[in-house]
Amino acid sequence: MAGKSIYWDDVKEGQELPTVTTDITCTTVIAGAIASRDFTPVHHDRDFAKKAGVKDIFLNNATICGFVGKYLTDWTGPEGELKEISFRIQTPCFPGDTMTKTGKVIKKYTEGGQHLVDVEYNFAVPQGRNCGGTGTIALPARGH
Amino acid sequence: MGQEFYDELKALVGQEGSRLVAVDEVCKPMIRHWCEAMQDGNPLYTDEEYARKSKYGSIIAPPTMLLTWTMPPLWPPKEQPPHPFERFLEKLDKAGFYGILITNVAQKYHRPIFPGDHITFTYKVTDVSPEKKTGLGMGHFVTTTFIFTNQKGETVGTQSLTVLKYRIGF
Numbered sequence: 001m002a003g004k005s006i007y008w009d010d011v012k013e014g015q016e017l018p019t020v021t022t023d024i025t026c027t028t029v030i031a032g033a034i035a036s037r038d039f040t041p042v043h044h045d046r047d048f049a050k051k052a053g054v055k056d057i058f059l060n061n062a063t064i065c066g067f068v069g070k071y072l073t074d075w076t077g078p079e080g081e082l083k084e085i086s087f088r089i090q091t092p093c094f095p096g097d098t099m100t101k102t103g104k105v106i107k108k109y110t111e112g113g114q115h116l117v118d119v120e121y122n123f124a125v126p127q128g129r130n131c132g133g134t135g136t137i138a139l140p141a142r143g144h
Numbered sequence: 145m146g147q148e149f150y151d152e153l154k155a156l157v158g159q160e161g162s163r164l165v166a167v168d169e170v171c172k173p174m175i176r177h178w179c180e181a182m183q184d185g186n187p188l189y190t191d192e193e194y195a196r197k198s199k200y201g202s203i204i205a206p207p208t209m210l211l212t213w214t215m216p217p218l219w220p221p222k223e224q225p226p227h228p229f230e231r232f233l234e235k236l237d238k239a240g241f242y243g244i245l246i247t248n249v250a251q252k253y254h255r256p257i258f259p260g261d262h263i264t265f266t267y268k269v270t271d272v273s274p275e276k277k278t279g280l281g282m283g284h285f286v287t288t289t290f291i292f293t294n295q296k297g298e299t300v301g302t303q304s305l306t307v308l309k310y311r312i313g314f
Contacts, residue, residue: 022183028181031180031181032181032182034181035174035177035178035180035181035182035212036178036181036209036211036212036215037212037215038215039218053312061246061249061305062208062209062211062212063181063182064249065208065210065211065249065251066178066181066182066184066206066208066209067182068208069182069184069206069207069208070182070183070184070186073184073186074184074185074186078186078187078188078194078198079198082207082208082253083252083253084250084251084252084253085208085249085250085251086248086249086250086251087248087249087250088247088248089245089246089247089248089249
């Protein structure tokens with residue numbers, strides 16, 4: 001991906017983002033929790049998680065934020081500039097789950113001299129939707 | 145719980161605690177560690193040469209790392225007066241709403257964050273719902289808003305986080 005970015009001019013409302021699947025392991029969950037400095041036991045201690053009433057450790061919210069950022073800028077390329085993200089967490093993502101990420105462009109517009117797109121995304125796991133939400137990204141435009 | 149309890153909760157909304165300071169400066173090793181965990185190959189975060197030629201002129205931190213810089217240390221324990229948010233959670237715990245679950249996250253990125261930046265933040269409870277019936281039990285949704293600032297006093301980003309505090313098994 002190094003260097004290649006999409007142009008705002010080439011994006012269409014309703015356009016689908018690529019579907020990306022990721023296999024989640026204990027390592028994914030724990031590496032994400034520790035890289036985000038979140039030492040809450042439900043994100044690294046299976047016994048603790050079971051006592052708390054969940055079947056296993058699960059992805060913390062910072063890792064979901066990181067996955068959303070990665071999903072969006074993997075699509076746009078590095079010149080896509082994240083302006084905001086907002087999502088709802090619905091069901092936990094556990095080790096052993098395959099996460100299926102999908103998304104769609106819902107709006108394309110200019111504002112304050114920036115060329116923006118709003119996208120919506122859903123990250124699904126076998127037991128339901130892990131998270132769903134929206135994001136705004138500024139893109140490079142031709143001739144600007 | 146009755147209206148009186150809800151009124152007591154609402155009275156705590158908007159109270160701001162003292163400014164909190166990140167333990168470490170923003171740094172390349174923590175950025176690279178994050179990219180490794182998220183498997184994020186964006187060259188702005190880890191490729192010195194690419195980043196130097198970009199409009200930023202240097203490596204930047206992934207914007208989604210916003211909250212990471214200011215997470216409290218695992219050790220040693222920090223002695224500071226309880227934040228209004230902690231008092232809020234304690235009040236709900238005492239009333240039997242022990243369960244806690246993050247339900248909504250929103251982040252806005254105002255400025256890029258660079259290695260060497262020193263981040264501070266303030267946060268406050270900005271909303272509490274009346275007691276509601278949820279899939280997990282009766283509970284209150286509590287929204288907290290964080291404002292993150294760099295060493296120049298510029299706002300780099302904001303985050304709002306909604307948690308459900310619920311009665312387990314009711």
